[in-house]
Amino acid sequence: MLRREISECGRRLLADFPVLRTLREHDRKGVDGMIKIVEGCEEYNRRVALPRALELDQHMEREPDYFDWEIMREGCKYHIFSLAIPEVVGGQASSYMVTGLALAVEELCSACGGIGLALAAHSLGVSPVIASGAMAHWDTVLHEIVEEERKGNPVVMAYAITEPSAGTDVEEPEFLEVARIGMEAKRVKGGYILNGRKCFISGGSEAKYITVCAATDRSRPLETWTTFLVDRDMEGYSCPRVESKMGQRACHAAELLFEDVFVPDSHVLGYEGDGIANGILIIMAASRGPVGSIATGIARGAYEHFLAWARTARNGKRPVDESRICMALADMRAMIQENRGLYLGHSLAGDALFRRAFTHPLFKSAFLIPRAIRASRPYAGFLNSYYGKTVVNALFRYFIKDEDATDMLAKASLAKFSCADNAMELTSQALELMGTCDSEERRWVEKSYRDAKLTQIYEGTNQLNRIAFYNVEIGKTLSIQVPGPLKKGVR
């Protein structure tokens, strides 16, 4: 077998993440797969993100409605839209799905938090389709994403949870119970009618498919929380406006309006009422970690620009010749390493959980059936039927253990708030040390500073993340229960 040459980027990665060196001794293929993904992201940054990040950020301050589709199209070349899509349907996700994604997101966000978010939010949108085991859509929606990506057309997904009067509340079961929810899905013949408003949806204005959370009974959100797959072309769906953000501007935060949108039964992900486990906890358990990577990427970008500034001489003196600057650089590196430890702790735990499913013969055998059959109506009909969902649900319960998913949620919340706080601290400190100097590097760090603030806010505010971490890890009052066996009559 030919030994693959390790690139500059791969060497840096193995040096920065010693755990990958160890892993590589056991699973060279898996780790090299991740290295390849990060190499792609690095090239993307060099070619696409870095040359336009500052200008795009400044442009979108004045024109928030503008969207640069080129950043998405270029992303196709590096398979960024299929990072979270399982290999069995043609995507990149293998035995290191979460870790590969986390490393990729750090790399992308080190160039630009906004462009990184635009690309990462798509994977967040994809995740409910995967985590709910809604395999009927794997061979249609996910397959379409993969196929179109190959042709260079980005098909984008977004995940819509937040509502105008409920942000933090819809991210945590304890609060969902008392949340003021506006969105409702009313049961009708053959499906549901969605009415309401979602806000701050990253990438919502560009998405072709939107995974939407809604209660089928607003007075009992906890028991009736359900995830729907909405197609942009569905009647009654619209995106009335996007926000003017302080940072991460390259990715829109959109308001989504649902006016009597009919969603057929086949587009319920999982089943009615399992949204807490499938739609919130597992997704949050999977996605808060990557927000830690976003924060780490932003912090690393700021650090790199700060270092470049510190090495540039002005009037014959370099800031880095002063010991106080060297010590600050050491502090910054420490924060970045600390973040990496936290988000890797989460993503490796996540992979342990998903790998069990993705590499299992039982799981793989389901994909031995030719794709033509899998994508056919009768097969999808079977998967969407009571029996189909029972089989998927049984598989789910077989592969995913409550305690593993709960552990992942704890690690995710921890990584999220620690990484975000570190990123804010690092970017703040860097600007304080640079002052109002006349330097391009300062403008980059200012952007990182603005970008970093959002990481303390989205995916549940850092305050909520702390409460969640306490509840799961210390207070032991919250745990994930993988959806139980289906009862007859549940859709």
Place this chain on the structure above:
Amino acid sequence: MIGLTSVKEEQEYRILRETAAAYATRELAPQAEELDLESESWRLREVLSKAGKMGLLAALIPEDYGGGGLDTYALCVALEEIGAEEAGVAATLLVHNAAMLPAAIGEFEGLITGVEPDYYPACLAYPGEVSLSGGKLEGVVPFSFNIPDSPLIILLPGGGAGTEAVTVRGDADGVEIEPEPYQMGLRACRAGSLRLRDVEPSNVIEGGGMVEAVERLLFLGLASIATGISRNSLEKAYAYAGERYQAGKIIIEHQAIRLMLAEMVAGIEENRAVISRACYEDSLVPAMSAWLKATRNAHQTVLDGVQIHGGYGYMRDYDMERLMRDAKYCQMYPRTSQEVLLDILELSEKG
């Protein structure tokens, strides 16, 4: 409404505080977004000319010379009130008055009559590396406020026996002005860099201790503006926290939120204490310390203010993100906090 302990002040300060607050609410608040986002010079000149009617364009110049005749504390009071609505305009006024300070010290006639439109906003090109030799100015000022709009630039060149301040017309030969391509905060107060090549000064003002006086004013002024920003942030965050429902209650009932708001109140109290004390000292150390403390407090205050607003705080509509950008800039000019700290020790060692 959240009520801060009112400041016990002599009547003249109280009246000025009220006048400045009224000016800020009437003239600045309605166009705060435009001042931040568009910052065209006509808009700025318009609000400045109105500030001029309160005597704020020649605040520190004695009344006998046609100035406002205010002391440092009075100017700080006005800047705090104006900074509580639009910190960029407050910064413009501060830099303008700091630029006029050498004229007040040097009793220079040509300038101190100048509240005419020709003279504002004056630019204090500082700090930089500028030298005056053989009657010509050479050098670079990498970052300074008011530069792109300024008809009149005041510099504090090193060297030149006895001479401490010189003035240069903004359109003089050899003056190259490069507007800052992207300025994060205090944007009404436009920044840029300045390069001087063989420039003949239009005036030379002689006097002593001008650099110290100008620095002291910048530190105290920025500390006051930062306090204004903190107050604005507290008021907005308090109001929002009283409306927003989350996690089973109005969020002001959550301890995490109450602690953040309490820190804001404590920070503002602290700022006012250090600033008013430093205003009555001529030396630099108290002013520097006040600046360090006040800008740090303000920075934490706005970060928490945005956090309390959640996603809304991050969006332009709620006006919190502007405060965050402004507060950070108060902390970055005229020098970095570590440089100032090192100076504090050095000055203290001299006694």
